[in-house]
Amino acid sequence: MVSNFITTLGEMFSYTFIVRAFIVGSLVSICAALLGVSLVLKRYSMIGDGLSHVGFGTLSLATALNVAPLTVSIPIVIAAAFLLLRLSENSKIKGDAAIALISTSSLAIGVVIISQTTGMNTDVCNYLFGSILAMSKTDVHLSIVLSITVLTLFIVFYNKLFAITFDETFAKATGVKTGVYNMLIAFLTAITIVLGMRMMGAMLISSLIIFPALTSMRLLKKFKSVTVCSAILSIVCFFIGIFISYVKATPTGASVVMINIIAFLLFWGINILTKERVIINYHFRFSYALKRIFIRSKKL
Numbered sequence: 421m422v423s424n425f426i427t428t429l430g431e432m433f434s435y436t437f438i439v440r441a442f443i444v445g446s447l448v449s450i451c452a453a454l455l456g457v458s459l460v461l462k463r464y465s466m467i468g469d470g471l472s473h474v475g476f477g478t479l480s481l482a483t484a485l486n487v488a489p490l491t492v493s494i495p496i497v498i499a500a501a502f503l504l505l506r507l508s509e510n511s512k513i514k515g516d517a518a519i520a521l522i523s524t525s526s527l528a529i530g531v532v533i534i535s536q537t538t539g540m541n542t543d544v545c546n547y548l549f550g551s552i553l554a555m556s557k558t559d560v561h562l563s564i565v566l567s568i569t570v571l572t573l574f575i576v577f578y579n580k581l582f583a584i585t586f587d588e589t590f591a592k593a594t595g596v597k598t599g600v601y602n603m604l605i606a607f608l609t610a611i612t613i614v615l616g617m618r619m620m621g622a623m624l625i626s627s628l629i630i631f632p633a634l635t636s637m638r639l640l641k642k643f644k645s646v647t648v649c650s651a652i653l654s655i656v657c658f659f660i661g662i663f664i665s666y667v668k669a670t671p672t673g674a675s676v677v678m679i680n681i682i683a684f685l686l687f688w689g690i691n692i693l694t695k696e697r698v699i700i701n702y703h704f705r706f707s708y709a710l711k712r713i714f715i716r717s718k719k720l
Contacts, residue, residue: 432666440560441619441672445658447567448616452628453654454574455609457647458585460633466519467504467606468626471613473523474500476622477530484537490562493614500526501606527622563615570608577604582643620673628654631680638687639694657683 432438452468459465475497482492500522507518574581583591584598592598609629616625632650640646661676668675 428667429663432663438662438666440557442659442662444560444563444567444615445619445662445676446655447564447571448612448619449628449632449654449658450651451567451570451574451608451612452616452625453632453650454571454647455605455612456629456631456633457636457643457650458581458605459609459629460637461585461643462588462605464605465630465633466626467501467609468613468629470504470519470523471497471501471610472617472622472625473530474526475614475617475625477526477533479617479622480530480533484533488558489618490559490614493617494566494611497614498607498610501610502603505602505606559618566611566615570611573604573608577601581605585643620676624673624677627677627680628658631677631684632657635680635684635687638684638691653683 433442456465456468459467475493478493478496479489481496482489485492504518504522507522580591580596580601581604583594583596584601588598612629613625616628620628632654633646635653636646636649640649657679658676661679662672664670664679665672665675
């Protein structure tokens, strides 16, 4: 069984497009997981879903103009991320309403553009649900550079991001420029969304942000431990997902999401069992203490 696994693994990585997808997917998974912890704790997790819809609209525009998708998508999605943040903080249109407004508008614009140009073809399905065949050499090189940039900025500004995640008001009172670092989170999220869309698709990319963070939080409580666990879990789930996709010929994005769901349910189950064990131990010790007190009182 082990030899079959190793043989299949060697066969899988003999294909250049899978190697490209694995490299980019691993980097994007790490970026998404790290940012996901802050986004989930700040209740901005749905911003990923909104930006992915904006990304679909920009990819449709790039296809219609016959230009490189990433060169069009990245600046527009970053601008949309800043706009969403501003709307959430300063406008009467708050949070989820602002995300719904921008995401549905972008999706509708994208569908109209495609229907009037290339039509609803296979490329549209690739944009919506992802395709590892969509990664070109240029995409891979640009994705690696941008992913390393995201990771570097996250590590450099880790303490500031930690501060605004848990207590933004206190951080602001101590002199931290919270607006700048919120913009930084939005900027990094926008880049990560655009990089991951080509492979995971507009409908599924937000799962890379939400699932690893929520899964890690089932068992861990410290910010650093949750962040590290999320990154490791995200890479493991991506690897298993892409392997299953190759063996069973299932869509890559959907396979990765399914593995993330299984991991979430597993961590949730362990959390419930752990709590039940603590409660049982507590009741056992309490009953034992009462019994000892009762025996001593009888002796007296």
